[in-house]
Amino acid sequence: MTDFTQLGVKAIRDGVAGGDFTAREVAEAFNAAVAEAAELNAFIVTTPDHALAAADATDAKRAKGEPLGKMGGVPIGMKDLFATKGVQTTAASHILEGFDPEYESTVSQNLWDAGAGMLGKLNLDQFAMGSSNETSYFGNVNSPWKKEGTNAAMSPGGSSGGSSSAVAARIAPAATGTDTGGSIRQPAAFTGICGIKPTYGRCSRWGVVAFASSLDQAGPMARSIEDCAIMLEAMAGFDPKDSTSLDMPVPEWEAGLNADLKGKKVGIPREYMMDGTDEAILKSWEQGKEWLRDAGAEIVDISLPHTKYALPAYYIVAPAEASSNLARYDGVRYGLRDLPDGAGLQDMYAATRAAGFGDEVKRRILIGTYVLSAGFYDAYYNQAQKVRALVARDFENAWAECDVILAPTTPTPSFPLGSLNEDPLTMYLNDVFAVPASLAGLPAMSVPAMMTDDGLPLGLQLVGKPFDEQGVLNAGLAIQQRANFTAQPEKWW
Ligand code: GLN
16 A cells, blocks of 8 residues: 655645545545654644645546646645634744634645645744744754664754654655745755745745745745645745735746756855864765766856855844834734733733743844844944845856855754754854855755764755746756655654
8 A cells, every 4th residue: 555655746746646546545644644743743733624625626626637736636734934714823923822814825825726735834933033943832843853872852943844844754745934044945954855945036925924024935845856846836926915026927847857967057155165064064065066067067166255244144134124024913913912900002012022922033023123223223234234235246246157056055964952042143053054045035945965974864055046946956856866865764753
């Protein structure tokens, strides 16, 4: 009998379309796997009925000979940052607990229209702020991976840690993620899966709980390049409800996949060679160059001179936008309300926000408010915006010399939960390689490369020109074919 949970997006879609099995069988298998995996804490709520209803709709269409859609019969996990009509949407915060949106986000609606169903809402770092999935109000997410010889609970990365954990553990064939400064790529790298952040504007932000609006982008997380291409096609598209949405047709990324890189130049940014980068990561980067050379590409050295300023600039721009976006949670409009006896309106705002936001979120609001305050605006926020422009210009210059950039996704492999949260700066360093592409709005992905000697996955990052998701996916495919990454976590949950 087929173990449906081993199948990815393409295998499920094609198997259902070809009549090898029904969408209902697949949904039932994943619903059962989700129910068994409570120890991972990957889901905040599960929605087995949603997955079954979508599956039945697909099976009914097939019986009538109607087209099944790009994601027909595929049940997925939905990061709990996407508003889902009638299904609690919390951004992993207490302040939004009990918030059942009246509307569906554009990206989730696109996925349902393409025939996908929902297994549940996935845990994440609170308001997508974090790199380890330890800031959720609903508890840490556990990675399905263990470091060899230890039983320590490992981080699945963040903020899309529920997504990465679920896909790596094979309790979901794919999941949505969002990436503001690495939150798709870093968790994908930590768990041995693929994840792509498309060009800023490809996926509508409408109905996605806002963190830093000029950076936030949705994207797919799945176990192969093909699955990411399929799911991104279903998610992307112009949306008049998002003023920064790209008014461009969605390319046929799946059909366009081609791992022959003859004539392509791959840039290796010398500034990404940083102190403190793990030996194993450097080794995987070297190996990545070999693989791409083998696929026909020419490897060229490039310079992105402002790289070291990207992370500090990000930690000004992102909190600034967050402090403004999070002003809307006031105890009046959504979720939690804390109204002390005899309190006035201002007291209610203060009490609600004090009780409703976690420490990391408060830290970001404080930093953001500070850098935007009249006396410091020029010194911090304006300066960071200028740095952002310089980081973007570095990439523009680099495209004169190469077609795609290869770099590590993260400076280290996954770490034990609890090991970094005393030190926010070390935690922030997780995104040092991810943030430059975010500031520049470029498509970027992580693809699994190899395992460390102690049994943890490592990812490689590909960054592309604006709108060139295809180039990123194709280079990713070349790596996938050569890395032959088949490792799976041993089931302990
Ligand atoms: N880890 C980064 C942060 O905490 C990025 C988060 C994200 O991309 N959502 O801000």
